Amino acid sequence: MAGALTARRVLPGFGPTMGLTLFYLSLVVLLPIVALALKTGEIGLARYLDIITGPRVLASFRVTVTAALLATAINAGIGLLLAWNLVRYDFPGKRLLDALIDLPFALPTAVAGIALTALFAPNGWFGAPLAAMGIKIAYTPLGIAIAMAFTSLPFVVRTVQPVLEDVRPEVEEAAASRGARAWQIFRKVIFPTILPAFIAGCTLAFARCLGEFGAVIFIAGNLPEQTEIAALLIFIRLEEYDYPAAAAIASTVLVAALVVLLLANWLQARSQRHSEKTP
Amino acid sequence: MSAAEDRLPPLRRSSGSVGRIALIVLGIVLALLLLVAPLAVIFAEAFSKGVAYYARNIVQADTLHAIWLTVLTAIVVVPVNIGFGIAAAWAVTKFRFPGKKLLIALIELPFSVSPIVAGVIYILLYGANGLLGPLLADHDIRLMFAVPGIFLVSLFVTSPFVAREIIPLMQSQGSDDEEAATSLGAGFWQTFFRVTLPNIKWALLYGAVLCNARVMGEFGAVSVVSGNVRGETNTLPLHIELLYHDYNAVGAFAAATTLTVLALVTLGIKTLIEAKGGGDPHRPRH
Numbered sequence: 426m427a428g429a430l431t432a433r434r435v436l437p438g439f440g441p442t443m444g445l446t447l448f449y450l451s452l453v454v455l456l457p458i459v460a461l462a463l464k465t466g467e468i469g470l471a472r473y474l475d476i477i478t479g480p481r482v483l484a485s486f487r488v489t490v491t492a493a494l495l496a497t498a499i500n501a502g503i504g505l506l507l508a509w510n511l512v513r514y515d516f517p518g519k520r521l522l523d524a525l526i527d528l529p530f531a532l533p534t535a536v537a538g539i540a541l542t543a544l545f546a547p548n549g550w551f552g553a554p555l556a557a558m559g560i561k562i563a564y565t566p567l568g569i570a571i572a573m574a575f576t577s578l579p580f581v582v583r584t585v586q587p588v589l590e591d592v593r594p595e596v597e598e599a600a601a602s603r604g605a606r607a608w609q610i611f612r613k614v615i616f617p618t619i620l621p622a623f624i625a626g627c628t629l630a631f632a633r634c635l636g637e638f639g640a641v642i643f644i645a646g647n648l649p650e651q652t653e654i655a656a657l658l659i660f661i662r663l664e665e666y667d668y669p670a671a672a673a674i675a676s677t678v679l680v681a682a683l684v685v686l687l688l689a690n691w692l693q694a695r696s697q698r699h700s701e702k703t704p
Numbered sequence: 705m706s707a708a709e710d711r712l713p714p715l716r717r718s719s720g721s722v723g724r725i726a727l728i729v730l731g732i733v734l735a736l737l738l739l740v741a742p743l744a745v746i747f748a749e750a751f752s753k754g755v756a757y758y759a760r761n762i763v764q765a766d767t768l769h770a771i772w773l774t775v776l777t778a779i780v781v782v783p784v785n786i787g788f789g790i791a792a793a794w795a796v797t798k799f800r801f802p803g804k805k806l807l808i809a810l811i812e813l814p815f816s817v818s819p820i821v822a823g824v825i826y827i828l829l830y831g832a833n834g835l836l837g838p839l840l841a842d843h844d845i846r847l848m849f850a851v852p853g854i855f856l857v858s859l860f861v862t863s864p865f866v867a868r869e870i871i872p873l874m875q876s877q878g879s880d881d882e883e884a885a886t887s888l889g890a891g892f893w894q895t896f897f898r899v900t901l902p903n904i905k906w907a908l909l910y911g912a913v914l915c916n917a918r919v920m921g922e923f924g925a926v927s928v929v930s931g932n933v934r935g936e937t938n939t940l941p942l943h944i945e946l947l948y949h950d951y952n953a954v955g956a957f958a959a960a961t962t963l964t965v966l967a968l969v970t971l972g973i974k975t976l977i978e979a980k981g982g983g984d985p986h987r988p989r990h
Contacts, residue, residue: 435799436882438892442795449788450810453859457825458813460835464828503734510731513715514724518732524975525739531967531974532742533921534819535941536960539948540742543749543957550745551737575738597713607714607723615715636818639923639941643948656820656924663824663928668833675824679817686816 461679464672476673484650485658485674492566492641492654493634496573500630503574504581505623511582512589526583529576534639541572542643564646569654572640577630584626584693588619621695628689632682746964749957761958766935770943771962773851777939778919781858785915786908789866794896797874798882808871812864819861823928826857849931854939857925862915869911870904877903910977917970921963 465473476482510516511523529537545552545563552563562568592615600610638656646652655678662671751758761767792811796804814822828834830847840847847853881903885895901908923941930937938946940963948956 436879436886437895438794439799441892442791443799443801446788446792446795446807446811449791449863450807453856453863454810454813457822457829457860460829461821461825463835503738506727506731507735510728514728516728516732520975522732522735524971525735527971527974528739528743528967531917531921531970533923533941533963533967535923535944536746536921536963536967537742539944539953539956539960540746543745543953544741550741575742578738594713594716597715601713607721610713610715632816636821638818638820639927643945656818659820659824660928663827666833668828668831671824672828675821679821682816682818682821 458679461672461676464668465676468669468673472669473673476670477677481649481653482655482658482670482674485653485655486677488566488569488651488653489635489655492569492573493631495567495570496577496634497627497631499570499574500578500581501623501627504578504626504630505585508582508585508589512586527579529578534576534637535643537575538572538640538643541568541575541640545571545644563644564652566652568644568646569641569652572644573634573637576637576640577633580630580633581623581626584622584629585619588622589615592618621692625689625692628685628692632685632689635685636678636682743964743968746957746960749953750961752957753954757954758958758961761952761955762962764955766938767943767955767959769935770938770940770959773854773938774920774940777854777858778916780855781862781919782912782916784859785863786866786912788863789868789870789911790896790908792867793870793874794900796871798879811867811871814860814863815868817860819922819924820928822860822925823857826853826860826925826929830856848929849933849937851937853929853931854926854937857929858919858922861922861925862918865915865918866908866911869907869914873904873907874900906977906980910974913970913973913977917966920966 468476477486507522507526511519511526542549542563544550545555545568547553547556547561547563549563555562562571596614596618597610600614605613636656638654638660641654642657645654645657647657655674659671659674659678662668662674750761796808796811817825827848829836830840830853831837832841832848834848847856881899882895885899890898920939921941922939923945926939927942927945930939930942932938932942932946934943934946940959944956944959944963947953947959
């Protein structure tokens with residue numbers, strides 16, 4: 426073929442599209458992040474450490490990370506169950522459920538925040554019966570975890586679902602023919618296959634929980650050192666015009682999120698390589 | 705149980721087991737508690753004092769202004785990020801160049817930034833004490849605690865939405881059609897509109913719909929830069945917070961119903977587009 430002998434034809438538009446992309450990214454994404462880096466740098470290491478090891482800041486990190494871990498654990502269980510049901514079973518309302526899974530991504534966080542607060546407040550639909558049992562959710566760390574779990578619910582479902590769909594029946598048949606029971610097949614054959622995707626989904630959910638703001642602040646109570654999340658403390662420092670503190674906490678939160686997401690990317694890349702290797 | 709059923713491994717049989725029914729029921733109950741109850745409570749609270757009271761809350765001047773500012777923000781931001789998404793996808797998928805992975809990571813970076821942090825970095829850039837603050841003050845330009853600030857952070861937060869939907873699609877489709885069009889003498893615009901666009905239109909629409917939903921619903925980042933002036937720089941999510949803290953919960957939920965309907969419409973369009981084969985239904989989105 427003549428075409429194959431000539432050089433690969435170059436499509437038009439490289440200069441303008443690349444130029445526009447780099448210009449826009451520099452202006453909208455890079456420049457503000459550089460501003461954060463410079464403003465954090467201005468503070469100096471000693472003062473930076475002083476700020477982020479202050480008791481109120483450390484408490485906000487502890488509250489945020491503890492609630493995010495609890496929310497991730499809740500999502501790990503519920504997410505796996507929902508993904509399993511959607512892939513393996515047929516039941517009435519399945520398509521509706523599949524569409525509803527993404528609701529937490531589509532619903533604005535402030536709306537989710539006031540809705541969850543109304544549900545779990547002491548006089549709410551869930552809050553009243555729970556209060557009768559002596560369980561308090563709204564305005565406690567548990568409420569923070571519930572709000573985080575709501576906004577990050579889709580991650581585990583949506584990362585596990587495609588991998589679960591790709592599990593080939595032959596592997597299960599082989600195990601079944603050797604007398605494995607349902608639970609053994611799940612534990613020994615299916616779970617190891619979906620494990621990297623499952624962990625990646627949990628990590629994505631955890632990263633989202635660390636940065637969540639809108640859904641949390643309504644239900645949290647926002648008591649310093651008790652139910653105050655790091656994102657809220659950044660906001661409070663800004664309102665007090667304490668820009669160095671806001672910059673220091675914000676850069677710490679940003680770096681933590683990037684590290685967690687790099688980990689998630691690495692796990693996901695591993696899980697993709699894994700699924701390519703097993704034909 | 706039929707003979708064919710019987711040959712399937714235990715976890716793939718469609719009939720029978722108590723465990724299967726228990727899992728399905730548990731899943732549905734959890735979905736009702738976690739996903740349906742929050743939706744229901746929004747409407748129950750909004751209409752708790754009747755339809756007339758609900759309507760009065762919606763047509764309040766401040767609420768109407770918040771709705772207008774929210775729509776205006778989407779009108780400004782969504783087209784810009786559609787344009788950026790197309791340019792970025794074209795540059796990334798149609799050419800080879802060093803540093804491509806880094807560029808894609810940079811495009812997706814805003815997804816990893818907490819909304820509050822997104823607001824803070826803009827204050828540190830354009831605010832009075834920010835990097836460019838003195839420069840802006842010299843020219844009497846005010847971006848933060850004003851409407852332009854709302855546009856800017858919304859651009860930041862939603863910049864990856866369109867690009868992220870169409871890049872994987874354009875990558876998988878390759879460039880053969882575009883190369884054929886170019887060899888026949890078509891220019892960039894002709895190639896894009898006649899060849900590429902028809903192939904990516906559903907994914908593009910999908911990205912635009914998700915981008916729109918996020919712009920209209922963004923709370924944290926906008927809350928940092930808006931200044932919260934009632935009737936001036938309050939978007940709908942901020943107005944909901946304001947009403948809620950004013951002990952006007954019914955008014956807050958009434959305003960929230962508008963964004964809830966938007967979310968449900970977004971999910972509906974998403975489901976329709978997936979049925980048409982656009983977008984990847986099982987990729988987590990923010």
